[in-house]
Amino acid sequence: MSKTLVIVESPAKAKSISKFLGSRYTVKASMGHLRDLPKSQLGVDIEHDFEPKYIAIRGRGDLIKDLRAAAKSADKVFLASDPDREGEAIAWHLSHLLGLNQGDKNRIEFHEITKQAIQAAIKHPRQIDQDRVDAQQARRVLDRLVGYQLSPLLWRKIKKGLSAGRVQSVAVRLVDDREEEIRAFVSEEYWSLTANLQSAGGTFLAKLVKKSGKKLSISSRVEMENVLAELMGKEFQVSEVRTKEKKKLPAPPFITSSLQQEAHRKLGFSPKRTMMLAQQLYEGLDLGKEGTVGLITYMRTDSVKIADTAQAEAKEWILSHYGNEYYPSEPRQFANKGRAQEAHEAIRPTAALRTPEMLKGILSRDQLRLYRLIWERFIASQMSVAIMDTLTVEISVEDYLFRANTSTVRFPGFLAVYEEGNDAGESADDEQNSLTLSVSAGEKLSLIKLQEKQHFTEPPPRYTEASLVRKMEEEGIGRPSTYAPTIETIQTRGYVVKEEKQLLPTELGDIVISLLKEHFPDILNLEFTANLEEKLDLVEEGNAPWKSVVGDYYGPFSVTLAEADEKIGKVKIEDQVSEELCENCGRNMVIKMGRYGKFLACPGFPECRNTKPLFEEVGAKCPTCSKPLVVRRSKKGRKFFGCLGYPECAFVSWEMPAPEPCPECQQLMVIKSSKRQKKHVCTNPECRFTKVIEEA
Incomplete structure (x- = not known):
């Protein structure tokens, strides 16, 4: 009886796949890469067309020996690493280490760990895709050339231990540029005016928008008082009522970047945590009677394509739970952007009929929350559009025009299952108003109250991990597999810190980026970096030789490096x-x-x-011992507030303490902020006194 060896990347995946294959198959894990460029030297022969020098990774000798023995005793070897560039490179390195014939069809690929997908992959092996391998080699060599030649320059000029990366440096630049925008921002005053009006159908609010047909801008209290004087005693009359039907399409199923953003917005997960949990869901979890099963498709993808079988399952669930009107006339497919991997699928449940409720008590809390997000987004993507009724009422007061808007859901469609969040963490829909269709053109209204309000323009917000992922995706910086590790790296290296979920450049990050901007503009140029990503895509498509792409980049870089070494003096921090x-x-x-x-x-x-x-004091006293409360950080870098008297006093708070104690019970109050208001809330559960500090 012939024996077949299947090599995957992780033990969890090996356990899942073993279940779908018979006794003739042995499944082993390579634990990721087994061969790479050496850490102790450049490992790239610049004089000989950038030939890389690969060596076995230290500490992997016994594993390589074990895999070689298993391959020698097998009649057939299948390399089943992940279905992307990195996975293809792992398969290629394995084939060299195990002495496999490069022309053999020994590479199998699957995008979900299910019996059907694994058995189909076994039946359709292919040769290793050398173009995909070369794209990975080009990226690896480029990153090594930049990292290993630019970092020593930073050591000499700034301080030892610094490092620079091709993609990481651009990410730091984005954070640094945003901070410069915030520093340079000059706030401007403006005013708004809202009328509380009474109609035959009830009361509603309308905002002042125009005067004499032109958009009205009020920039001072004096201007506002002039407007109020002109409106005093005047008649408010409905000049126009417009109703409109608006159709709202569901968002496409998740790709890597949108999953990281939505998990951050709705669940508070960092991109790193999202990818760790998604990896667990993909590789398979023990479901009891079913055994170990992969619950989602591959999570590193930029494609929104959906398999026909998955659409059929989604249709079955939607029809049985909501009925025909909640399913579109034909299955919905979404168009990919740019050079998305057409062979890949979006991130979706491997079985649409496996609802989140079925997995309660089996998955961990966070695994279930992420699975629910993926499941709901996928199901919603296959449902009917939502139909909204929008109502706009315009009110004339001589030359002034007030406007009121509202929208109501006539038919929820996909909204019955899922609604996409936004970066403010709130619904993107219009603010609801108590307007009704009973308002009619020509109707005279009674003014209840005019409410003027002073505002100041705000600087652009700092990036969160989620919005930085979106920016990197928009600019073409990196690829799905690199977003999370890049954001993790720039924090680990001390170039960027996270405060209240926002990313700020450190002084060190500021200095490094200033130096790179001046002397290595191409490395930090967004368009240049995005163009290089496109060239790597061309390599993967077989339309560009990888060594030429590396050479085109390295030639100008090496000249700039030599010039910078001469020009830059010692930077003193x-x-x-x-x-x-x-x-x-x-x-x-x-x-x-x-x-x-x-x-x-x-x-x-x-x-x-x-x-x-x-210790940075926060201006509040410990409610337990009256010593100052200070900012502390957890092992994972999360900010919290604790007593200066620790460990004698173990009081902690995850929320920012307010400076004054509660006026009702003298207990600690904490600061809570939302988009609409800032307030101090008492932490005593029997009191919960609340004081609004600031209305947005």
Whole structure:
């Protein structure tokens, strides 16, 4: 009886796949890459057409030996690494390590870990796609050339331990540019005026929008008082009533970037956490009687294509739970953007009939939350459009025009299952008003109240991890597999920190980006980086030789590198001196920035290596012992607030403490902010006194 060896990347995937194959098959895991460029040297022969030098990864010797023995005793070997460039490269490296014939059809590919998909893949093996491998090699070599030649320059000019990456540096630049916009922003005053009106059908609100047919802008209290004076005693009359039907299409099923953004908005997950949970759902989880089953399709994709079988399952579920009117006249497909992988699918459940409710008590809380998000988004994508009735009422007051809008759902369609979030974390629909169709043109209205309000324009918001993913996708920076690790890397390296879910450049990040902007403009140029991504796509499509792409990039880069080495002087980062004295040597300690924020360090390093936390007081007292509350960070870098007296006093709060205690019970109050208002809320569950500080 012939024996077949199947090699996948992870033990979890191996366990899932073993279930679908008979006793003739042995499934083993490579644990990712087994061969790579050496860490201790450049590993790329620049003089000989960028030939890479691959070596076995340290610590993987026993695993390679085990796989070689298994391959030698098997009649057939199938390489079943992930269905993307990285997975193709892993298969290619494995074929070399195991001495397989490069012309053999020993590569199998699947986008979901189900019995049907695995058995179909086994029946249709193919040769390793050398073009896809070459695209990965080009990226790997380019990143090595930039990282290993630019980083030592930063060591010499700024400080040791710094590193620069081709994609990571652009991501830091985006964060840094946004911070510059915020610093340069000049706030401008403007005013709004809302009329509370009484009609025959009830009361409603209308906003002042025009004067004499032109958009009205009120920029000061004086201008507002002039408007109010002109409106005093005047008649409000309905000049026009417009009704309109509006159809709302469902969002497409998830791709990598949209999943990361929506999971951040709705579930509060970082891109890294989203991808970790998605990997678990993809590779398979033990469902009891069913055994280990892959619950979603491959999660690194930029394609919104859906398989016919999945659409048929979605149709069955929709018809049985909602009826014919909730299903469109024909299955809905979505168009891919740009160079999306047509062979790939969107992220969807492997079985649409496996509802989130069926997995309660089986999946962890966060696994279930992410599965529910993916399942609902996919089901909704296959449902009928939502039909909205919009009503616009225009009210004339001599030369002034007020307008009121409202929309109501006539037919929910896909909204019965799912509605896409936005970055504010709220519905993107119009603000609801109590308008009714009983308002009629020519009707005279009674003015209940005019409410003027002062506003100030706000700077552009800082990036969150989700909005940075969207920006990178829009600009063509990186690919689905690189978004999460890139954002993780720029924080790990101390170039960017996360505060209240927002990304800010550190002083170090600012210095590095300023230096790169001046001397390596191409590396930080968004269009240049996006064009390089397109060239890598051309390599994958077989339309460009990979070494030529590397050569076209490296030629100008090497010239710039040599020039920069001569031009750049030593950049001194001045440490801020604190009043805290080092208890070991008596020097004034200095403030430094680390991965988890600022800390105190002795300037006598390396003779004195003393460090200690730098506590930032928040202006509130501990409710337990009355010592100051300070900013602390968890092991994962999350900010929280704790007592300065720790560990004697263990009080902590995840929410920002308010400066004053509760006036009712004297307990701690915390600051809660939303898009609409900022308030102080008492933490005492028996009190819960609330004080609104600021209306938006």
